[in-house]
Amino acid sequence: MNNHIQGIGMTSQRTRDRLVQRLRDEGIRNERVLQVMRTTPRHLFIDEALAHRAYEDTALPIGQGQTISQPYIVARMTEILVENGIPDKVLEVGTGSGYQSAVLARLVPRVYTVERINALLARARECHRALRLHNIYAKHSDGSWGWPENAPYPAIMVTAAPQHVPDSLLEQLSVGGRMVIPVGTSTSGTQKLKLITRTAGGFEEQTLNAVHFVPLLDGSVR
Numbered sequence: 001m002n003n004h005i006q007g008i009g010m011t012s013q014r015t016r017d018r019l020v021q022r023l024r025d026e027g028i029r030n031e032r033v034l035q036v037m038r039t040t041p042r043h044l045f046i047d048e049a050l051a052h053r054a055y056e057d058t059a060l061p062i063g064q065g066q067t068i069s070q071p072y073i074v075a076r077m078t079e080i081l082v083e084n085g086i087p088d089k090v091l092e093v094g095t096g097s098g099y100q101s102a103v104l105a106r107l108v109p110r111v112y113t114v115e116r117i118n119a120l121l122a123r124a125r126e127c128h129r130a131l132r133l134h135n136i137y138a139k140h141s142d143g144s145w146g147w148p149e150n151a152p153y154p155a156i157m158v159t160a161a162p163q164h165v166p167d168s169l170l171e172q173l174s175v176g177g178r179m180v181i182p183v184g185t186s187t188s189g190t191q192k193l194k195l196i197t198r199t200a201g202g203f204e205e206q207t208l209n210a211v212h213f214v215p216l217l218d219g220s221v222r
């Protein structure tokens with residue numbers, strides 16, 4: 001790998017190792033998830049001016065009013081999604097920088113990801129290409145509708161918060177499948193991460209951490 005991908009100084013392997021130690025201290029236990037986070041260069045997914053902050057455990061702006069999620073949240077949501085074993089595919093709603101999809105792509109055979117802002121999607125695709133992650137399929141669309149052509153999904157991860165879980169996403173979840181999704185408004189402090197499991201008879205819902213995601217918005221833009 002070249003220096004840009006590998007990283008030097010504040011984007012070096014040592015800096016990533018420190019982040020992974022912090023994730024362990026914060027309670028992330030899945031060794032495969034930790035290993036993937038140790039070796040995925042988050043700085044590539046961030047504007048160069050902010051790259052020196054890539055391995056702080058914080059969300060950062062990625063343009064268009066959007067953010068790359070905090071590493072702890074990426075690790076936690078991934079860990080929850082694969083808790084009962086590695087699914088054969090996953091649908092992500094809200095590609096953003098493409099970092100979360102890159103982490104998923106190194107654990108799961110096929111990653112489908114949908115983003116409503118085309119400019120972000122184009123950048124994310126470039127990063128995936130640079131890292132040779134050829135198992136990520138990305139689409140420009142309103143992800144509230146899911147990606148029905150490849151449904152059902154044993155795992156769905158939503159990285160922008162709706163007020164209510166979209167019905168299309170529930171419909172596209174396999175029986176036995178798991179969806180992690182933030183629900184509610186961040187500013188009122190009532191946004192919660194939920195784990196929804198589809199059973200033979202319906203859906204089970206568990207409420208997890210309080211979180212701060214950008215809102216899930218309607219429609220798609222250039």
Ligand code: SAH
Binds near residue numbers: 066096
């Ligand atoms: N997973 C991302 C987090 C990005 S923030 C990462 O790793 O960087 C959430 C993203 O969801 C934003 O890019 C936003 O544009 C996108 N988004 C919001 N509403 C959406 C919708 N209805 N469909 C698809 N993407 C949406």
